[in-house]
Amino acid sequence: DVKVTQSSRYLVKRTGEKVFLECVQDMDHENMFWYRQDPGLGLRLIYFSYDVKMKEKGDIPEGYSVSREKKERFSLILESASTNQTSMYLCASNTAGQVVVGGYTFGSGTRLTVV
Amino acid sequence: GEDVEQSLFLSVREGDSSVINCTYTDSSSTYLYWYKQEPGAGLQLLTYIFSNMDMKQDQRLTVLLNKKDKHLSLRIADTQTGDSAIYFCAESFGGSQGNLIFGKGTKLSVKP
Numbered sequence: 001d002v003k004v005t006q007s008s009r010y011l012v013k014r015t016g017e018k019v020f021l022e023c024v025q026d027m028d029h030e031n032m033f034w035y036r037q038d039p040g041l042g043l044r045l046i047y048f049s050y051d052v053k054m055k056e057k058g059d060i061p062e063g064y065s066v067s068r069e070k071k072e073r074f075s076l077i078l079e080s081a082s083t084n085q086t087s088m089y090l091c092a093s094n095t096a097g098q099v100v101v102g103g104y105t106f107g108s109g110t111r112l113t114v115v
Numbered sequence: 116g117e118d119v120e121q122s123l124f125l126s127v128r129e130g131d132s133s134v135i136n137c138t139y140t141d142s143s144s145t146y147l148y149w150y151k152q153e154p155g156a157g158l159q160l161l162t163y164i165f166s167n168m169d170m171k172q173d174q175r176l177t178v179l180l181n182k183k184d185k186h187l188s189l190r191i192a193d194t195q196t197g198d199s200a201i202y203f204c205a206e207s208f209g210g211s212q213g214n215l216i217f218g219k220g221t222k223l224s225v226k227p
Binding site: 043048090092103105106108109111 | 123146148150155156157158159160163203205207214215217218219220
């Protein structure tokens with residue numbers, strides 16, 4: 001069974017801390033994505049990556065960075081966490097060139113609270 | 116730019132049919148998708164339809180696509196309390212890279 005695994009389901013961090021959210025997929029997918037989900041705003045794309053060491057900004061990259069050193073792992077980094085980054089973070093992946101038959105595979109999400 | 120619109124809430128009684136509607140803007144979308152998100156969980160692919168189809172049926176689910184009006188709907192027959200979730204419509208764009216644009220999600224509440 002294909003899987004996207006996010007390392008934490010719940011996380012509480014203090015304002016100003018550097019926060020790492022980890023995502024690992026076991027499907028050999030080229031594309032990986034980070035979204036945040038907030039009530040009434042749906043899913044907003046933060047960053048995505050088409051390949052190892054490649055990254056592209058999504059719609060709301062400010063305050064975030066990413067790292068893709070290995071194909072299976074895509075990390076989201078909050079350089080200095082702020083309370084407005086309290087949210088549900090969702091990681092997803094899919095295969096490039098597939099014209100998205102089957103869409104994305106999502107992880108279970110990480111609910112981050114910044115206090 | 117690309118946009119996907121759907122209403123935010125829908126409430127139905129158990130046993131009734133639910134219809135969740137969605138409009139999209141990219142007429143070149145190849146596939147359109149419905150995802151389901153149960154409370155506290157990630158999104159799961161529920162069904163999808165290829166853009167040259169008008170309808171797709173899968174057990175209690177029926178997807179209708181009106182390409183002329185760029186309108187997509189998901190009908191759930193005999194809705195159960197376990198169907199309570201947020202349903203996201205999504206369209207593909209951007210060629211082979213396979214990026215998806217998601218709607219904001221419709222929260223379906225099923226009353227016993």
